[in-house]
Amino acid sequence: MLHRRMYPLWLIVPALAIYAIMYVFPTLSGFYYSLTDWSPYKDTIKFVGFDQFKELLSTKPMYTAMKHTVIYAVIVTVLQNGLGVILALLMNTTIGGRNFFRSVFFLPCILSALVVGYMFTIVLHPSGILNQFLDGIGLSSITKDWIGDPKLALYSITGVAVWQWAGSSMALYLAGLQGISKDMIEAAVIDGTTYFQRLRFVVMPILAPVVTISVLLSMIGSMKTFELIYTTTGGGPAGATEVMNTFIFKQFGAGLYAYGTAANVVLFLSVTIVSLLLVKLMKRGETAV
Amino acid sequence: MKINYGAVLRTFIAILGSLIIILPLLLIVLGSLKSPAEAAKLDLSLPSKWMWSNYKTVFVEGRLLNGFKNSVLVTVSTVALTVGAGSMCAFFLSRRLGRWVSYLFIFFFAGMIAPPSMIPSIKLMQSLHISGEYIGLILFLAALYLPLTIFIMSGFVKTLPRELDEAATIDGAGSFYTFFRVIFPLLKPSIATVTVFISIYAWNDFANTLYIISDSSKWTLPFSVYNFVSQYGTEWQFVFADLLSVMLPMLVVYLFLQRYIIEGMTAGSVKG
Numbered sequence: 244m245l246h247r248r249m250y251p252l253w254l255i256v257p258a259l260a261i262y263a264i265m266y267v268f269p270t271l272s273g274f275y276y277s278l279t280d281w282s283p284y285k286d287t288i289k290f291v292g293f294d295q296f297k298e299l300l301s302t303k304p305m306y307t308a309m310k311h312t313v314i315y316a317v318i319v320t321v322l323q324n325g326l327g328v329i330l331a332l333l334m335n336t337t338i339g340g341r342n343f344f345r346s347v348f349f350l351p352c353i354l355s356a357l358v359v360g361y362m363f364t365i366v367l368h369p370s371g372i373l374n375q376f377l378d379g380i381g382l383s384s385i386t387k388d389w390i391g392d393p394k395l396a397l398y399s400i401t402g403v404a405v406w407q408w409a410g411s412s413m414a415l416y417l418a419g420l421q422g423i424s425k426d427m428i429e430a431a432v433i434d435g436t437t438y439f440q441r442l443r444f445v446v447m448p449i450l451a452p453v454v455t456i457s458v459l460l461s462m463i464g465s466m467k468t469f470e471l472i473y474t475t476t477g478g479g480p481a482g483a484t485e486v487m488n489t490f491i492f493k494q495f496g497a498g499l500y501a502y503g504t505a506a507n508v509v510l511f512l513s514v515t516i517v518s519l520l521l522v523k524l525m526k527r528g529e530t531a532v
Numbered sequence: 533m534k535i536n537y538g539a540v541l542r543t544f545i546a547i548l549g550s551l552i553i554i555l556p557l558l559l560i561v562l563g564s565l566k567s568p569a570e571a572a573k574l575d576l577s578l579p580s581k582w583m584w585s586n587y588k589t590v591f592v593e594g595r596l597l598n599g600f601k602n603s604v605l606v607t608v609s610t611v612a613l614t615v616g617a618g619s620m621c622a623f624f625l626s627r628r629l630g631r632w633v634s635y636l637f638i639f640f641f642a643g644m645i646a647p648p649s650m651i652p653s654i655k656l657m658q659s660l661h662i663s664g665e666y667i668g669l670i671l672f673l674a675a676l677y678l679p680l681t682i683f684i685m686s687g688f689v690k691t692l693p694r695e696l697d698e699a700a701t702i703d704g705a706g707s708f709y710t711f712f713r714v715i716f717p718l719l720k721p722s723i724a725t726v727t728v729f730i731s732i733y734a735w736n737d738f739a740n741t742l743y744i745i746s747d748s749s750k751w752t753l754p755f756s757v758y759n760f761v762s763q764y765g766t767e768w769q770f771v772f773a774d775l776l777s778v779m780l781p782m783l784v785v786y787l788f789l790q791r792y793i794i795e796g797m798t799a800g801s802v803k804g
Contacts, residue, residue, distance in 0.1 A: 249697050250628040251707045255636070258621035258678055261613070265675035266643055269656050273649035330549065338542050346790045347550045353786050353793065355736035357754045358779055361761055361771070365563075366556050371574050406552070414798045467647045469739045474758075488647075488739070495651050495743070504651045511646050518645045 270511070277505035283498050295505035305506060307482060308490040309513070311397055315486060316465040318401040319408070323461050324454070326405060327412025332442075334413065335420045345417070348410040356407070360474030363403045364390065367475075390475050393483035400475055400484060404465060412457050419453035420446070455525035462521060466514050487513075560779075563772035571769035586773040594760050594774050599753040600781070603735055606670060606752055610734040611727055613674045618681035618726065619719055623711055626686040627697065637686070643679035648672075650743050657744065669744045673734055681726050688722035689715070728789075728796030735782065753778050 277295055281288045299305045334345055351359065366372055367389035374386040389399040423446060431441045469488035472478060478485040478493065487510045494503030555576065563571050564586055566579040590596065625637050653672060654663055662668035692715065700710040738754045745751060748759070760774045786793055 245701065246629065249701050249707055249710065250624050252624075254620040254624040254707070254711065257617035258640075258682065259636075261617060261671055261675050262640065262643060262678050264656075265653065265671050266648060266678075267639075269649045269653040270646065272656070273652040276652055276655075333542055333546060336542060337539060338546060339539075340543075340546075344546045344550055345794070346786075347553050349790070349794050350553060350783075350786065352797065353732055353736075353782050354779060355738060355754050355782075357736070357738040357757060358775055361757060361775055362556050362560060365574055365768070365771075366559065368574055372555065372559055372576060375575055406556075410553075411797065414794050418798050463645060473739075491650065492743075495654075500651050500655075504649065507647070507649050507651065511649070515646055 273504050273507055273511075276501055277508045279501050281501040281504070283500065291501075295501050296509075298502065299505055299509065304482070304485070305490065305509070308485045308487050308506075309509070311484060312466055312468075312486040312510075312513075315397060315401055315404075315468065316462055318398070319404045319465040320458055320461045322401070322405045323408050323412050324457055326409040327457065328416050330409065330413040331416035331420055334417055345414075348413055350410065351407040352411045352414075354407070356470035357474050359403065359407050360471045363406075364475050367399055367403075391480060393480045396476050396480060396484045400471060403475065404468065404471055407471075408461065408464070412461065415453055415457045416450065419450045423449050451525075451529040455522070455529060458525065459518060459521055463514060463518060466510070466517065560772050560776050563768060564776050566769050566772075568767060568769055571772060572766075574768065583769065586769050587777065590760070590770055590773040590777055593764075593770070594756045594777070596753070596756055596774075596777055598749065599751060599756040599778075602666075602750060603753040606666060606673070606741075607731055607734045609666070609670045610673045610677070611730045613670060614677050614681050614730050615723055615726055617674070618678050619685050619716060619723070620711065621678075622682045622685035623689050623715055625682065626689040627694070637682075640679045640682050643676070644683065648676060648740075650740075654743060663744065664746050664750075666745075666750065669741060672740060672744060673737065676740070677730050677733060681730065684726055685719065685722045688719060692718055724792065725796040728793055732782075732793070732797070753781075 276288075278290060278292055279288045280291045280294075330348055334341055334348075338344070368374075369386075369388045369391065373389065377383065377386045387395055390396045427445055428441060431445050436444070467488060468486055469492070472484055472486055472489050473492070476484045478489040487506065491503045491506050491510070494500070494506060559574070559576055562576060562579060563574070565582045565584065566586075567581060567583055570577070570579055621640075625633055625640075657663035657668045657672075660668075662671070696714055696718075697710055700714045701707075705714065736754065737752070738758070741752055741755065748755075751759070757771075757774055757778050761771055764770045
């Protein structure tokens, strides 16, 4: 009795109400709307079953958007975490101005993706500083129209995403590395191990849970990417950088509400499935190392 | 004297890495102070004449003060609402016993992974008559950030001894008093963590605001850039000045609170 009086139900009412009404309800009603012909130009909403999904899955635009989302998410996740680990290892050694470097590497994470997007449309402009730099060091042959070329645009934007988020992975891994006791490393040194052996057999097993979290975060985050694409290319040139969220936004703009909602359901399911699979896979990996 | 080549090499790599971060930002700073012709070169040269007047134009034309005011309003309200509702919920979830409580925890946890359903959310807000209003945006952002808030804070509540609640109750405090006067003040470190990341997310939010707010007088600071680029796309000096003005509040805060911000965002994601 005292237990219930100490922790009464009203404590959860505000959070539960906000979350259930503003997040859970739209998600569930989204499942329903994706089975209708809902549009702002119609007075009534008619149930049409899986027609929207049939349309989505039988035409190319969504496949392309999904393909780009997956390519983008995988590249960003791999590079961001790879670079994050390297930077963290670098910052974990004796190095002058360590705090300064750490602050600089983390800085892009606090910027709005919108600002970063516009900044890089200028940097990657055909006559922007990247090409100026390449010209300057005699590599004029590899100057490109980084975000105007349909073949390159998606990869250029993954580079921008890595520029912004590598610092956040670094901070995560650094926190993990600093949790490793010096005694363990010293013991391994006395045992005559090389640097890479210590990395493999001492550092990696301890860092494994951090890797799981960091990979999961960047995977989920990059599958939901929107601003960076929207500001740099808007999904273009010629749909070459269309990802799920820009695709959904376009359907919203065009008044294809049910169709866009159905695409959102596909994204919802993909993110959920990928996260669950990844957790499972990484947990197995954690015990293996 | 022996030179540590390894350390020199490492410092060199770190400097190179920092340049990659700093140069694009420097481009914006220098470009924002140039004349139109010089800014159009998009290079890293120093301006021959420092055009501080660019900022005046941007402030007036970009309606930056209006955007700043709106951003502060949205960010502060979102933080207050999320921390308030989230801390109460976290306290309940990590104290109350029962199987349904752990299910409820998983129910909140799911919100950290799945993307929100934007179009049905707009429909809901329209029927509640809060679409296009700050209150709609704030409630929506709060719903989005509550799961992570609850997750971090309930981890922290678990470190506080239960005896505190019991002692307060035995001394005759009601549940309201126990939570707000005894527990809430002890949650300070986790409140700081949560405040850091919600402020940054809410301040930088563009996607959700784009869906929800259509009235341009209600636009937050990031929209100033969006609006400005579509209007003055080729007048680079203004675009540069606007980008920097929008970044500046965040950069200033970062300059003073970087340690807390890095720790806060790291803790936020480690526990998330």
